[in-house]
Amino acid sequence: MKKVIITGSNGLLGQSLVNLLLQEKEKYQVFGFSRGKNRSGRGDYKYVSIDITDERNLKSSIKDINPDFIINTAAMTQVDDCEDNRGACDLLNIDVVKWLSETSKELDAHLIHISTDFIFDGIKGNYKETDAANPLSYYGESKLKSEKVLVNSDINYTILRTILVYGKVFDMSRNNIVLWVKEMLEKGKEITIVDDQYRAPTYVEDLALACKISMDKNATGIFNISSNQLLSIFEIAQQIAETFCLDKSLIKPISTSTLNQTAPRPAKTGFDLSKTNHVLNFYPKSFKENLQRFKEVIMKNHF
DSSP: OEEEEEETTTSHHHHHHHHHHGGGTTTEEEEEEESSSOOSSOOSSEEEEOOTTOHHHHHHHHHHHOOSEEEEOOOOOOHHHHHHOHHHHHIIIIIHHHHHHHHHHHHTOEEEEEEEGGGSOSSSOSBOTTSOOOOSSHHHHHHHHHHHHHHTSSSOEEEEEEOSEEOOOSSOSSOOHHHHHHHHHHTTOOEEEESSOEEOOEEHHHHHHHHHHHHHTTOOEEEEESOSSOEEHHHHHHHHHHHTTOOGGGEEEEOGGGTOOSSOOOSBOOBOOHHHHHHSOOOOOOHHHHHHHHHHHHHHHTO
């Protein structure tokens, strides 16, 4: 049986991973690390309430468990907050990764880490794992530094880069684009959405599955995980309206320049998924197909 620690286990990806791995309790012993109370709605795994930015406590708590795998889903991801609070961003996005890496080395554990399309400048789009990074924001810079911690280490690591993750779990502290657009349109509210930024959104269930495949295959290195089609964020909002049978005319296009966001965003990202297809034998679908899957989950669970 593999012992797996999930940091950030209360988050969207964290809870999705807990749910996925607990489907095979004979294979995985799951430990969730997060702040505050256990928000997953389940008591059938070991939950540790912990501030992972406390280096000594984090390292000793990991050593007590002696895991085979650590999946780090914890990060400061609000792009503008990272720009304004660089110290807090460094602590969670870089320092914690260093400590996890050091402890993984000591215990010979495999560390799986989540990164982002925001390490790229968005000029080219459709990025391969080997393309040169050039982050525009401090958030992107912090995630690139966290990748370098692992690339320059001599541990077994997997970096999964992803884009605009969405989904729904038991108890959520943060919204995501699909739920936000759906909620606004259900209330009959007009929303403005940028039409000059392009992304390939990632269904959280796919990202969780990619983490599990990486463990099962002992796959190391960097992999891209997203849907397989690039869309403008305006098109993304329109597809959400169509899937949930909501009023598309409430969605109004605007340009990025009118937003006055603190941190710059890459104009066009998206990933080349060839390596993911061939090495992980994982073939993500289009946003439209994944939205349909997500809709069925929402209906089944009465979210």
